[in-house]
Amino acid sequence: MTELLANDLTRYALLALLFVAVVGVTYGIASLLGERREVRERLASGVQGSEAAAAPSGLRTHDARSAWLSLVGAIERTGIPLVDTKDATLRSRLVAAGFKEEYAPRVYSLIRLILVVGLPLTLFVLLFLGGGAPSTSRLIVMGMIMALIGLYVPSLIVRIRADRRQQQLINGFPDALDLMLVCVEAGLGLEAAFNRVGMEMTRSHPLLAEQFGSVVLELRAGRSQEDALRRLADRAGADEIRAFATLLIQSAKLGSSVAQTLRTYAAEMRERRRMRAEEKAHRLPVLLSIPLVCCMLPVMIGVLMLPAVIRTIRVLIPALAGGS
Known part of the structure; x- marks a missing residue:
């Protein structure tokens, strides 16, 4: 055995x-x-390499055509469609997770298809190579479980990646607002402020710099300021950035001071960041209570009760033996 x-x-x-x-x-x-x-x-x-060097670092991303694109094209030419019926919703989720390529939804559908088919087949092969002979019902149940895992794991990964990117954007946004306030008060326009802040934050907060760079490119391409800001809010998916875009749009429509708007919102964002830090600090005692109760409390009870148990056994056993 x-x-x-x-x-x-x-x-x-x-x-x-x-x-x-x-x-x-x-x-x-x-x-x-x-x-x-x-x-x-x-x-x-x-x-030319000189043109690439002249572009602002971190503001223009050069998307390379992946090898996945050739694979997706070959599969679709065989007659298997990979386009999801909810393509707009899926594309927004993938963009929030950092997958901005046009073929990202098709690659996502292809990966889910491969996992849904490949994981059950891999499980069956391993079971038969191991020499076991599971029942048909067990094979069906295990195959369904593996297929569900393959179906939902890519969605879970995309959601986790989107939440992580959103958290990174939120953490760096107060600093970006402070820099933008300095630029606006120095006399720069909104497009120049986005451009300058994006270049300054390329190393400290590259995701936020990328978002600002996209706004700059859209404004230079001829989009309206309102449309570019709304697209920034949609790409980021964060409530703070969406509120920031709404404030700038309303300031432009009403003719109010952009500097005053940025100063007020920057103070509010710093207050929100402080409140988030306090919330995490207040959650620590609750989180620490679980390992304390599960690990330390039994040990402390044992240390305190063990001498009493030993003394009781030493007294009771001779008394019981003498009485009998």
Whole structure:
């Protein structure tokens, strides 16, 4: 029995190592091909390195065509559609998570399809290679569980990534408001203020700098200020940035001072950040009570009660033995 178990563990370990090796080699080849394709496209389009260096760092992102795009195109040419019926909602979720490419919804649908089909098949292969013979009902239940995992795990990952990006944007937004207030009070316009703040925050808060850079590019391309600010709020997905865009739009419509609006909202944002820090500090005792009750309280009870139990046993056992 021990030898059989050892053989099964060895087989599973070898299969896992083989899977990791195949995935690593595939990813490396795909990355290499993607980099070479990007270089060839830049050379073919005549893009000079000096032009790329002249662009503001962190404000213009150069999206490379991924190897996923070729795979998605090949699959769709076979007649399998990968476009979700809720494409607009899905695209907004992916943009909030940082996936801004046009083909991101199709790649997302492809990954979900691969996981829904691949995880149950992988489970069945491992079960049969292990020499086990599970019942049909057990196979069906396990296959359904693995398919549900493959269906919902990508959505969960996208949601976690979007929440993390949103938190990073919120954390750096008060500093951006202070810098923008300085720029506006120094006489810069709104577009120049966005541009300057974006370049200054490229290293400290690159996500926020990217959002500001997109606003600058849209304004230079001819979009109205209101439309560019609303698109900024939609891309960020944070209530604070949405309120900031609304305030700037209303200030422009009503003719009020942008500097005064920024000063008031910057103070409010700093107050909100302080309140969030206090809220996290107040949650610490509640969170610490769980490990204290589960780990330290039993030990303390044992330390306090053990001498009494030992003394009771020493007194009662001889008394009971003498009485009997």
